[in-house]
């Protein structure tokens with residue numbers, strides 16, 4: 398039903414996953430494929446760039462937690478940008494921010510990460 | 512329940528009514544007051560500037576038709592801007608465009624009207 | 626499918642493609658039905674332009690149900706039922722009235738501006754122009770029903 | 782108010798402040814309930830921030846109703862009833878299940894990342910954090926009900 402389009406782009410040392418669309422349980426194949434692809438290319442710094450209008454629910458957040466768990470075992474740094482104020486708050490509440498920095502803009506993220 | 516905020520601004524020979532909010536039957540007092548106020552100040556060229564996100568229904572369009580009818584008896588020129596593509600289509604369907612020109616932007620309207 | 630219960634009222638069975646919104650008869654609340662229909666149409670894949678058409682048609686049908694069908698009675702209800710079968714998106718708007726006595730003629734803007742015709746009378750015209758198919762005065766368990774259809778084929 | 786008809790099923794009376802959405806049990810359709818609730822909350826004057834909270838809470842409650850209450854059964858329904866009395870916006874989400882057996886503890890992100898706890902289990906936590914008041918396992922004529930409340934006073 399619901400699909401994501403994910404573009405992978407290397408910006409200096411940072412691998413940006415630009416994720417279009419909602420983040421729900423239906424995102425699983427898309428998110429996993431993009432993450433695996435980035436990892437196979439040797440990514441060590443990964444920036445997840447969400448669509449500010451996306452609907453993100455607990456199923457989608459669970460997928461992100463799984464991604465963060467994998468990244469930790471591989472010593473990858475993961476950061477997040479493109480969240481609306483509401484989802485920034487939600488990510489704080491859940492504690493995602495303990496394992497992934499949240500940046501307001503792509504520019505700020507790229508600058509601070511490299 | 513629903514309110515409009517209307518700002519009246521004189522731009523050279525054109526009186527601009529900048530209308531915030533939805534256009535429905537609830538807009539009647541707001542729209543009438545603004546139109547009367549502009550007319551009393553001697554407006555001859557009136558530009559209605561809508562909010563592109565407004566919800567406009569048949570009750571609101573009926574109010575506009577009444578305004579156009581009054582303007583005609585007073586030899587005022589009325590034009591419209593700030594409509595979404597959808598409401599441009601609707602205004603064409605109903606025939607509003609026979610009595611009020613629709614412009615894509617405020618700038619274009621001001622230029623063509625003066 | 627409708628069946629009549631022992632008490633004579635009808636019980637409507639809602640199937641797996643059908644969604645229903647039950648609204649109080651309150652002017653302004655047509656927006657809720659409108660937003661709900663738009664949300665459904667977006668999920669099943671209609672393009673923004675057609676969703677705008679649908680929103681206007683649903684709002685106008687609800688306004689008519691509130692004003693004419695239910696005659697503004699605050700204890701009446703408007704029920705909006707929507708269904709998508711993969712091809713056809715249909716929306717039914719039900720009120721507790723008797724239906725339309727006479728379908729209005731298309732509005733004449735010249736006459737309206739000359740005040741030879743009342744400024745109102747645009748709702749049904751818009752519904753007919755925007756939807757692919759419209760049926761008036763259908764009998765439902767709630768009373769009168771207007772049913773309108775949007776087809777997926779027409780470039781979504 | 783609920784009354785039991787001759788046939789033993791319950792008939793729910795909807796009052797002038799109450800609006801109801803009746804959804805098929807389909808993952809993804811929680812968005813429709815969410816958009817409908819948001820539309821209602823916007824009309825009665827809640828600010829965008831609180832509407833976002835409400836949207837997430839309603840979506841999570843609907844997901845739980847679909848997955849846990851109705852156990853994914855495609856012929857089951859989720860009913861979302863919403864009411865605003867001028868002060869309190871309340872949303873009830875009903876499913877055909879037995880209710881929650883044990884309220885989960887708050888999620889522990891460290892444990893989740895260490896895989897000592899499943900990644901899921903965030904829904905009820907979010908609902909409780911975002912709403913002003915939540916009641917679980919209320920009995921309704923549909924089965925199990927979760928009721929949540931948003932107060933107007935809290936800076937809208």
Ligand SMILES: Nc1ncnc2c1ncn2[C@@H]1O[C@H](COP(=O)(O)OP(=O)(O)O)[C@@H](O)[C@H]1O
Nearest residue numbers: 689690693694724725729745746747748749750
């Ligand atoms: N649901 C309804 N029940 C009864 N009569 C209706 C209904 N909808 C429309 N009508 C009748 O059709 C007429 C035209 O409706 P419409 O084109 O929407 O314009 P308007 O609502 O401005 O009169 C109404 O004036 C009314 O007499």
Ligand SMILES: Nc1ncnc2c1ncn2[C@@H]1O[C@H](COP(=O)(O)OP(=O)(O)O)[C@@H](O)[C@H]1O
Nearest residue numbers: 845846849850880881885901902903904905906
């Ligand atoms: N409507 C419901 N009916 C029955 N059980 C429920 C319902 N909602 C939640 N639960 C139970 O509470 C648990 C926690 O729910 P939640 O916090 O939303 O996380 P998750 O849905 O990811 O498990 C669920 O796993 C389920 O056992």
